[in-house]
Amino acid sequence: MQKTIQYIRAELAPFYPETEITGFVQLIMNSVLGLSYTQMILEKDRVLETSESDRIKAIVKRLKTHEPIQYILGITEFYGLELKVQPGVLIPRPETEELVDWICKTKIPIAAKILDIGTGSGCIPLALKNELPTAEVMAVDVSENALLIARENAHKHKLEVAFELSDILKWNERSWPRFDVIVSNPPYVMEREKKQMEANVLEHEPGLALFVSDTDPLIFYRTIAQFASKHLNESGNLFFEINENLGEEMIALVKQLGFKSIELRRDLNWKNRMLRCQK
Numbered sequence: 001m002q003k004t005i006q007y008i009r010a011e012l013a014p015f016y017p018e019t020e021i022t023g024f025v026q027l028i029m030n031s032v033l034g035l036s037y038t039q040m041i042l043e044k045d046r047v048l049e050t051s052e053s054d055r056i057k058a059i060v061k062r063l064k065t066h067e068p069i070q071y072i073l074g075i076t077e078f079y080g081l082e083l084k085v086q087p088g089v090l091i092p093r094p095e096t097e098e099l100v101d102w103i104c105k106t107k108i109p110i111a112a113k114i115l116d117i118g119t120g121s122g123c124i125p126l127a128l129k130n131e132l133p134t135a136e137v138m139a140v141d142v143s144e145n146a147l148l149i150a151r152e153n154a155h156k157h158k159l160e161v162a163f164e165l166s167d168i169l170k171w172n173e174r175s176w177p178r179f180d181v182i183v184s185n186p187p188y189v190m191e192r193e194k195k196q197m198e199a200n201v202l203e204h205e206p207g208l209a210l211f212v213s214d215t216d217p218l219i220f221y222r223t224i225a226q227f228a229s230k231h232l233n234e235s236g237n238l239f240f241e242i243n244e245n246l247g248e249e250m251i252a253l254v255k256q257l258g259f260k261s262i263e264l265r266r267d268l269n270w271k272n273r274m275l276r277c278q279k
Helices: 002-012 018-033 037-042 050-063 069-073 094-104 123-131 144-157 168-173 191-196 199-204 219-231 247-256
Strands: 075-078 081-084 113-117 136-141 161-165 179-184 232-241 260-266 272-278
Touching (some): 002 018, 069 075, 081 123, 094 179, 094 232, 113 123, 113 219, 123 136, 123 161
Parallel strands (some): 113 179, 136 161, 179 232
Antiparallel strands (some): 232 272, 260 272
16 A cells, blocks of 8 residues: 555645645545545555556546546535535535534524525535534525535435525525525635636636626625525524625625624634624
């Protein structure tokens, strides 16, 4: 196995920093061989079968094209849950885990009705249902493919979340119940910010879930906040993951719509990444 690890490191060295390659090695060995980091050390002299070596070589080949490892392996971890992901569904980020953690630590009704808008893989509502089992959780997305993956993830973990196909930009075309918590991590990367993004994100992750126009970058936030002003219960909470460069604009937006107790929060990288307000 030591030779295999050396092979992975040598092949990926021109493409990734050493720390990232170390992470890849652990993920690959766990996915292909079912080994933890400790087991890798204990079984360092293990001789791999041809089929195992071939699968590892195929993974390395795809990594060299900057395809995200989560898509290659088909899984990612989010707030303690192993979730299925595939191209067409946004890969959950650590800062979104921070948003979930904030919600879990906020005082809300024990049987709260929660809505996640733009659910993607279902990471937010599934993590919330897992942590808040007495809550009634609903999630919507405009993508049938995303909902398919989200439902598979719910089934895998036996978590009851109501997933529905809906375009939030047309929210007034259907009826909705009232909620105690509304949360969303909508598209918020402006077109002009593309040049700052990594190649693996631009080339492989769904633009539908990432990008908004430079002329109206707050379109989803404005629409969702307007929706929330009508469908949140009194003193209900609205949570957003936001563009780090639009914190002040977001505060002004929700304040104009009459929300109170507005709080902007930084993530672990000290970027303005989350906002909470109350109806």
